Amino acid sequence: MKNFIENLPKAELHLHIEGSFEPELMFKIAQRNNIKIKYKSIEEIREAYQFDCLQDFLDIYYQGAGVLITEQDFYDLTYSYLEKCAVQNVRHTEIMFDPQTHTERGIAFKTVINGISKACTAAKKELGVSSLLIMSYLRHLSEADAFKTLEQSLPYKHLIAAVGLDSSEKGNPPSKFKKVFEASIKEGYIPLAHAGEEGSSEYIWEALDLLKIKRIDHGNNCLQDDKLIQEIIKRDIALTVCPLSNTALQVVHDLKNHPLKKMMDLGLKTTINSDDPAYFGGQVNQNYIEIQEALNLSKQDLYDLAKNSFQYSLLDDKTIQFYLDELEVYYTKNK
Ligand code: ADE
Ligand code: ZN
Numbered sequence: 030m031k032n033f034i035e036n037l038p039k040a041e042l043h044l045h046i047e048g049s050f051e052p053e054l055m056f057k058i059a060q061r062n063n064i065k066i067k068y069k070s071i072e073e074i075r076e077a078y079q080f081d082c083l084q085d086f087l088d089i090y091y092q093g094a095g096v097l098i099t100e101q102d103f104y105d106l107t108y109s110y111l112e113k114c115a116v117q118n119v120r121h122t123e124i125m126f127d128p129q130t131h132t133e134r135g136i137a138f139k140t141v142i143n144g145i146s147k148a149c150t151a152a153k154k155e156l157g158v159s160s161l162l163i164m165s166y167l168r169h170l171s172e173a174d175a176f177k178t179l180e181q182s183l184p185y186k187h188l189i190a191a192v193g194l195d196s197s198e199k200g201n202p203p204s205k206f207k208k209v210f211e212a213s214i215k216e217g218y219i220p221l222a223h224a225g226e227e228g229s230s231e232y233i234w235e236a237l238d239l240l241k242i243k244r245i246d247h248g249n250n251c252l253q254d255d256k257l258i259q260e261i262i263k264r265d266i267a268l269t270v271c272p273l274s275n276t277a278l279q280v281v282h283d284l285k286n287h288p289l290k291k292m293m294d295l296g297l298k299t300t301i302n303s304d305d306p307a308y309f310g311g312q313v314n315q316n317y318i319e320i321q322e323a324l325n326l327s328k329q330d331l332y333d334l335a336k337n338s339f340q341y342s343l344l345d346d347k348t349i350q351f352y353l354d355e356l357e358v359y360y361t362k363n364k
Contacts, residue, residue, distance in 0.1 A: 033328060033363055034317045038356045040121040040338035041114065041302055041313045043246050043269035045165075045195065046145060047094040047127055048305025049110040058105065059096040066096065078308050083227050083278050084197055086308060094130050103144025111152035111160065113306075117314045120352055121342060124149070125163040125193050128178050129170055138181040146188045161343060163221060165193035166209065168201035175209040179216070186216060190343050193246065194222035194236075202228070203235035210240040219243055219343055225250035226280060230257050237264070244269060244341060249280060251297070252288055258295055267298040267341035272320040273311045274304035284323035293330065300338045332360045 052074040059066045068074045080086040097103060107124070114122050124145070131141050142162075149160045164182055166175040182189060192213040194206060203210075203222060210220050224236040226247035233251050236242045237260065248268035251257050261268075270289055275281040281288070292299050301320065303313045311319065321331060339352040 039335040040342050042123050043302035045125045051307045058102050062098045064096045100140050100144040104148045107145045107148035111158050114158045115156040121159045125165045129167045142185045161190040163191040163193045164189050165195045167196040169197040191219035198228040203240050207239045230254035262296050269302050270299050271302045271304035272316050273309045277309040290324045
């Protein structure tokens with residue numbers, strides 16, 4: 030099974046580039062920028078990664094991102110993640126980035142987007158990994174702040190496919206961002222959002238009806254509401270599920286009780302993703318491996334998950350078909 034998963038062609042649809050920041054690279058970049066970090070060693074950093082909830086994690090995640098200063102830093106961070114994609118047979122990835130985490134610290138939007146997008150272009154050519162970018166608004170900040178970010182993004186619109194919504198979910202419902210999502214859609218961005226990770230099913234309804242999202246990041250709590258489940262199926266909207274994130278943030282207490290299989294059996298379209306791999310103990314393949322073991326998923330299940338990852342990507346139909354054909358050949362040979 031491990032071998033089957035490792036060689037399975039797949040896409041990753043839920044990944045925060047700031048969450049891919051491995052301690053080794055964090056130390057290197059901090060040193061070159063003359064920034065002191067509060068940990069003495071890589072081991073000490075890893076030991077600090079014990080979280081009781083989403084907020085617990087976010088506090089550490091924003092601190093880590095604070096050492097990123099130059100375009101080269103953003104380039105190195107992104108390229109390092111894309112190299113990991115290449116060795117895991119991730120053919121395509123949709124990368125979230127949080128501009129406000131950086132602009133709030135005085136880093137120019139241009140520095141962030143140029144570093145990330147240049148790494149994506151190089152990785153397509155050098156590693157054969159395709160990618161697109163999702164600009165995520167931080168929901169703990171105001172809608173006015175999100176509008177400012179939208180404005181800053183416009184000169185770089187050709188480099189960004191979609192907008193997302195992330196950070197502290199509880200107390201920051203999708204309705205808070207209705208107007209900025211409307212404006213983002215008008216600019217041509219595809220709307221996506223985290224919903225139902227810690228927040229209730231009501232937040233997922235809002236994300237669907239008010240933000241008009243085309244994909245739900247996490248979405249675990251849709252299982253609280255049968256009508257919502259039917260609506261998600263009817264609208265043919267996929268969930269980007271992140272198993273190791275869910276256990277690391279205590280959204281699910283034991284992988285053996287993870288609702289992924291239940292979701293699949295109900296007819297929900299699900300995909301497997303790493304969310305913040307540097308913090309949650311595994312890249313996307315590790316997520317596949319551990320959830321397969323915990324839920325005893327079959328090769329057919331794994332194939333369905335990989336198929337969904339291409340089918341519910343934001344790529345054009347022709348490119349999706351290209352990847353699906355490759356997956357089909359692989360599955361036929363290895364099932
Ligand atoms: N930002 C990075 N990871 C996140 C997550 N799992 N939920 C919300 N915001 C995030
Ligand atoms: Zn996320």
